[in-house]
Amino acid sequence: MLSERIRSLRNNRGISQVELAEALHVTKQSVSNWENNNIQPSIEVLVKIARYFSVRADYLLGFDDRDYIEITGLSEKELDHIRLIIEDIRKKKETESPDF
Numbered sequence: 001m002l003s004e005r006i007r008s009l010r011n012n013r014g015i016s017q018v019e020l021a022e023a024l025h026v027t028k029q030s031v032s033n034w035e036n037n038n039i040q041p042s043i044e045v046l047v048k049i050a051r052y053f054s055v056r057a058d059y060l061l062g063f064d065d066r067d068y069i070e071i072t073g074l075s076e077k078e079l080d081h082i083r084l085i086i087e088d089i090r091k092k093k094e095t096e097s098p099d100f
Contacts, residue, residue, distance in 0.1 A: 001062030003037040009053045010035075024048050 010020050010031075017031040024031075024045060033039040041049060050057045058064035071079060 002040065002060055003035050005055075005060050005062070006031075006049060007035040009055065013053070020052075023052055 010017070015023075017035070018028045021028045021031045025048075026041075026045065030039075030041070030045075034041055046057055046060065050060055054068070054070040056064060056068055059067070069082075071082070074082070
């Protein structure tokens with residue numbers, strides 16, 4: 001699960017293994033090994049990965065499938081705007097999904 005989550009988050013962000021390695025101060029080979037499930041990152045590095053992608057370690061490890069967005073430091077006005085966007089997206093999905 002961890003290997004898949006790291007690869008997916010990296011690909012979704014559109015960065016290479018080299019770019020992720022540089023951001024985390026590890027080698028490209030380390031990132032490759034994590035993604036190929038050859039080795040696991042240390043707890044310290046797992047925390048760095050979670051912070052880098054703004055996800056919880058539980059999500060990376062597969063204990064929690066919910067997605068979170070880090071909103072610390074945003075103003076109430078900015079948070080209200082994000083809430084409206086999320087609400088609009090959910091409404092759009094509801095109208096596009098067939099009822100069974």
